[in-house]
Amino acid sequence: MKRITISDVAAQAGVSKSTVSHALSGKRPISAATRERIQQAIDALGYQPNPVAQRLAGGRTKTIGYVFPLYAPQIAGLEMKFIASTANEINLANYAFMLLTHPADDVDNLRRFASSGLVDGFILMQVRLEDARVQFLQQAGIPFVLVGRCADNFGLTYVDIDLAHAMTECLTHLTELGHHTIAYLHQDAGDFGFMYRAQREFLSACEEKNVTSFAYPSKLSYESGADAMSALLQQHPEATAVITWNNTVAWGAIDVAQANGRSIPHDLSIISYGHSSLPYASRIPLTVVDIHPEQLAATAARLLLNKLEGDQDDSQVLLESTLIVRESTAVCPNGLSK
Template sequence: MTTIREVARYAGVSKTTVSHALSGRRPVAEKTKAKIAQVIEELGYHPNSAAQSLATKRTGILGMVYPLPELSGSDRSVVEFIFSAADKMASFGYKFLLLTMAYEETQELLRVVRGGHVDGLILMDVRLEDERVRLLLEEGFPFVMIGRCKRNAGLDYVDIDATSAIYEGTKHLIDLGHKHIVFIGISPWDFGYTHRGLLGYRRALREAGLPYDKTLVKACPSAEGYGRKLMKELLGDGRHFSAVITCGDLIAADVMSMLHEEGVRVPGDISLISFGDSPLCSLTIPPLTALTIHAREMSEIAVDMLVRKLRGERLRQHQVLLRPELIVRETTGPMSHSG
């Protein structure tokens, strides 16, 4: 199997340069990146093949790395991602290990990798520039991402098309007559859904001939209470808007709670859409209009890809991008005359 050393040799660069080009962690000249990409394509290289060919001792355990301090306070789709992955791993005869280490805990991740605690990993909540990806590439350790980095040559991932999702949601609101729409992403700003979702939001505004108002673009953690706080600030600042689209169903539920508390009717006064369609969206009053993220399907695809890599099997697809679906419920409606 092709190794990262062979890619480096054929490209005439160092192994470190190849790792930097793949992870995007360090600057690499565009000409050099183009040469590396060409060699990767010609050799059919995928970063973890070396680890697969050398692995002689298996633990029968697969890990999922979720950088969350408190699972209980996070977005409800998290539960679906976790349980779906565990179920799929069990169907292949693997045990499931959840690793909730923070992004910055790279030494702890390194300890897990070098200690032989798991056979492979699924990375969640991938950032555009993700140190964990660089580390795993350098270690030659088998992994699959649910999400994408800024640069993804040679990487294996499954993701939802967040740009299309937020575009479709924003366009739905515009079609209902809304012109001043709040976008609430998940912080930090280099989180993939937020970055790519904002692109879709701006595209929908641009196509409709509507101005981009950066004061209506916000981000907050996807944990209980933050959406309430942010919406209270927006209402208190007297900003003019008639609709809100959020990256995350928990943020959306928080936003709706604060709107109800302030006597704002949903959707009578303000329409609301969630990017994320966990069971929570059907339980709110009124039920949330939402964009699907296909959490179960993404987890199952990621596990299938990882297991095939460990078996040394050829993957049908190394990069899978799923299309979202807009589920119209009861929190979106025509803009009121007062909006």
């Protein structure tokens, strides 16, 4: 079957190829009557513009790339909230959504995809303090928005969680319950912005509230959470509360604590960042830091859509999390005094 080309559309509409091109790209004004005639020809012939050709010609593909590196074998509730909310906001604006899951340090993959001309811009997740993807997109002049922050954010557009507020809420809740020896099982993931800022704000909040603090690294797995809790109990059994950076880590930690005779929350209080849809998440209703992934995702999508529609404002948005108190935190077993 013969491929319908822009020449066929021009012949059908009785106009030049350049007029059809201008009508498709919107780069030059076309009269309403001519535009309608071109659209009728497109509909009659079933013409589909080539997205790569459009991009190379300076046009738009109306497609956004969502770069979300996935480090676990399953997609849990938190990831699905980010993905679904981003896709919904983009689709409402009549843009298409394309999910890319290659690792955050794989800039070559991003470069190859960007050069294909299939997307107009990118939303980047899992942002590093020094992120090669950011440097590439800046140099290439491709619009993008970050969910997270780098070390130097001058001229960057991002949306992120206010981790100072989040950690202060956690420490305030725990100290009001009498806890003054608190550990943080933090992300063990190189120079990710979330990891760096969360650990920094944890230590800052502990210092402000005169809390003895411990920090242990943990990867995104049940086993790593279990190992981190085991090390904590062996080295600092006096700890009465633990904050974990992820629900999966929390459940590994909880199982080890219980296996060592610690009752949750009577002997050890637990707070975790985020929600989970994993099967074991219903055993103990966790006190959690809700980072509002739907709001983060929708805000990032709107910021990028604004850029693509000509808004040059380099917005930098910090959103506040919410501490949801459930059944995994309780009064310190040592009482309300240090």
